[in-house]
Amino acid sequence: MPLGTLDRSPPPFFRQGPSALTKLALCSALALLLMVADARFKLMQPARAALALVLHPVQRLLLAPVDAWENAGDYLRGTKRAMAAEDLARRQLAQQAERLSRAEALQVENDRLRKLLALQPSxxxxxxxxxxxxxxxxxxxxxxxxxxxxxxxxxxxxxxxxxxxxxxxxxxxxxxxxxxxxxxxxxxxxxxxxxxxxxxxxxxxxxxxxxxxxxxxxxxxxxxxxxxxxxxxxxxxxxxxxxxxxxxxxxxxxxxxxxxxxxxxxxxxxxxxxxxxxxxxxxxxxxxxxxxxxxxAQAASAAEAKATARAAKKEERAAKAAEKAAAKASGATP
Missing domain, CATH: 2.40.10.340 (Rod shape-determining protein MreC, domain 1)
Structure with a gap:
């Protein structure tokens, strides 16, 4: 039998579906659609937030060795740096004492000028x-x-x-x-x-x-x-x-x-x-x-309550005065 007459196509049992080029085109179109939908309608924002929430413990776990190494290095160099920082802070505190007093005076003057010019406070x-x-x-x-x-x-x-x-x-x-x-x-x-x-x-x-x-x-x-x-x-x-x-x-x-x-x-x-x-x-x-x-609104309600209480006290005093007057009048009548 001549070799040219043989059927070289694979049997149906071994066929793999769409070609690789078709799959690439479909995936590219789907990716483009998702990007446009996310940019216009924010469809992926909940999924992105959920993914960030799930990955947050993993991120902190991966950062733990880095933080431990940095903390160890800071601990070893901390004493010398702390002493130098303390000396520097003492010198700066002595230098800034006068500046602080002047700054407080300027702040008071600034507030007074703002009130004078009817400006909003900072x-x-x-x-x-x-x-x-x-x-x-x-x-x-x-x-x-x-x-x-x-x-x-x-x-x-x-x-x-x-x-x-x-x-x-x-x-x-x-x-x-x-x-x-x-x-x-x-x-x-x-x-x-x-x-x-x-x-x-x-x-x-x-x-x-x-x-x-x-x-x-x-x-x-x-x-x-x-x-x-x-x-x-x-x-x-x-x-x-x-x-x-x-x-x-x-x-x-x-x-x-x-x-x-x-x-x-x-x-x-x-x-x-x-x-x-x-x-x-x-x-x-x-x-x-x-x-x-x-x-x-709270101040207005409080003022209204005070006014109501004062009116009630006045009415009570007037009622007591009327009762006293009525009692005196009844006692004077034979």
Whole structure:
């Protein structure tokens, strides 16, 4: 029998279904559909929160050896560092004693001037202490994960700061953890105020994630290298006056009507470990207004109760006086 006449196709028993190319196309279409649905309708947010809740103990367990190693190293070097820190603290305390007395006098004077000018008092925003667990594994974004979530009262949009200045903003909240988008992320944006010129502008993260830049700044704008940028407080999220960044590069080109200004964040996320999560300023103001309204209503109800009690006492006194008068009149009548 000639070999060319043999049937080389596999028998039906060994067929494997769709081809590999068909499976790849179906999986790609399904992945694209899920990405679009998650971006538009947030369909995967509950699943993402549940997955984060399940993986949270595993993450803490994996971080336990790292924390133990760091704690052991800190314990071995702690005595010498503690003594040096104590000496430094004593010197700084002696130097800051006079500054503290002057600061208290200036605070009293500032409050008196604010009352005189009918200005609102400075806001004291509530905060929650948190610790950075690890950096998010997404290579296309600059995010970190902290160990506080919805169970501790963290809300989306909350500013995050450390001892140096503003670090970023909470963008995703899970039950026991949260994701913080750093200011160097390309999607981040924050309104700034130049401390030298009092000029307001908006800044965002650079595309390479290496720093920040001022956006849509006129070429003839008064900005210099070394200018300190702080929060303006106009967005209703960040409290005003928090240090953010310093100007490092100013480029003015003749072929462009905008200047290229690069900023270096004051708060370095690579060295940050303990942070404070602030309540958004608009929510704080709303809560403060609600508290003031509740206090006013309580005061009004208390005043009304006092007025009612006084009226009742007056009526009781009048009734007693009428009874005495009636008793005297009946005793005088034969």
């Amino acid at each position: 806001l004291t925003v509530p905060s929650i202490a948190a610790e950075i667990l690890f950096e998010a594994p997404d290579p296309f974004s600059r995010r970190v994960v902290i160990d506080r979530g919805a169970a501790q009262g963290i809300a989306p949009g909350s500013p995050v700061i450390n001892e140096a200045g503003v670090l970023g903003q909470v963008t995703r909240v899970y039950p026991l953890s949260s994701e913080v988008t750093l200011l160097t992320d390309k999607e981040a944006a924050i309104p700034l105020l130049n401390a030298r010129t009092q000029m307001r502008n908006a800044a965002g993260g650079r595309a390479d994630g290496a720093g920040m830049e001022l956006r849509f700044l006129a070429a003839n704008a008064d900005v210099k290298v070394g200018d300190l940028m702080s929060t303006s407080g106009l967005d209703g999220v960040y409290p005003p006056g928090l240090p953010v960044a310093k100007v490092t590069v100013v480029e003015r080109r003749g072929d462009s009507s905008f200047a290229q200004v690069q900023l270096a964040p004051i708060s370095q996320p690579d060295s940050a470990r303990h942070v404070l999560v602030l309540q958004p300023m608009d929510r704080h103001v709303a809560a403060k207004q609600e508290a003031e309204v509740a206090n006013a």
